Amino acid sequence: MREAIGIFDSGVGGLTVLKALRKRLPEQDYLYLGDTARLPYGSKSETTIRRYALNAAEHLFRNDIRLLVVACNTASAFALPALTEISPVPVIGVIEPGVRAALAGGARKVAVIGTEGTIRSGAYQKALHRAAPEVSVTAAPCPLFVPLAEEGWGDHPITDQIAEIYLRPLLDTGLEAIILGCTHYPLLRPSLARVAGPGVSLIDSATAVTDAVVQRFRGPSAGRGGVGQVAIHLTDASDRFRRIARAILGSDPEHLEVVDL
């Protein structure tokens, strides 16, 4: 499948990006790679995350993708410069689109939540500061959110309580927007929206990166028509990952292949 849009994530959470892209650019082919055998990235060191991200990207390059979308926030935070350096095709990460989406709404008090790695990297914080030095930025790692999302507890009283613990100190500063800096977090939207309240926008990095990709395909080269193909490559395909993939996509993935990087 030459000329597909390549999407890479540490796991299956990035399928939210694939789903959003297919809706808006249905004529494109997609090759999704989830590094499920080595996930999660968020708790691991910068060196390991960068090595894994480069491995994964090389697999996609060997498959002749036309564009690399790094849906994984932790990989975007730590490996985007390294990926861009070796990539024969354009690379789009989630950080810059997420930041643009947060600022486009006019928020002046913004928080970022994500894995320990993403928050520790400071990538979102630095990008927000570069784009809008006057905006106040806070951040918090939320290590239990990915397991809660994978447990299917996105709309659950326990998730509300945990979100209250993680987010209360941020919310008390008078927040206007929270960047959901992890592909899994949109699955917790019901609980997060209850805890954050109606005055706080929840910025989904999957939607934001989708906008950035769609932007690229506007113009003469767009809309060749028809419906493109989708291939999903996973480095491990346990029942658990299949179940989560099904929950995100709304159906069983066609063309699922287990690959070794």
Next chain:
Amino acid sequence: MREAIGIFDSGVGGLTVLKALRKRLPEQDYLYLGDTARLPYGSKSETTIRRYALNAAEHLFRNDIRLLVVACNTASAFALPALTEISPVPVIGVIEPGVRAALAGGARKVAVIGTEGTIRSGAYQKALHRAAPEVSVTAAPCPLFVPLAEEGWGDHPITDQIAEIYLRPLLDTGLEAIILGCTHYPLLRPSLARVAGPGVSLIDSATAVTDAVVQRFRGPSAGRGGVGQVAIHLTDASDRFRRIARAILGSDPEHLEVVDL
């Protein structure tokens, strides 16, 4: 460090086994390997878990260990026969010792809790049935327990509530013992004990496997005196793993090395 006791776990949870062994066999040398770059094993497929476990064991064999202790429940559940087949030294997993410890207390209604992988494998359930066919056995995967333990919430009202959700159906059958089939779970003992109540024994597989190892070193070859060395090899050494290792060991690990398998 030739002739060390090799201990293998997917992460740093197995340091509870190292700590218990050092207390009882202080004169031995220990080489601990935590596959932190690829953890967790519990959500992955049998094929991947077996491949990782064999990789890890080969690293320990190259370091001339005298005995292999598989502290990881998921690896014990899926890879013990494969490990035993290739091992030049004796191999001790956590399943059989955990089962013996549960039955030694006279329990006739026993539950096993663990990762999705460990429970799905049926390894504890089968071993209990083989050892005592009259004993009634139930089991439940508890996917949030490892993240809760790593968050340091072993004695926390939220952990109590989650334990109530996972364990109530088991407790209502009139349980006498619960096998904690994961190296992280003893870190949740305060919450688990509150929820299980005083009539239910919590069987720690780390203690059980320690007993099995101590058993082997009784007799003429034991007690050469002195205090042995400890080396810790991790495949990734993020701040997070160092912090959890410190919480388990009570001090910073000496001789920590990052290795590539």
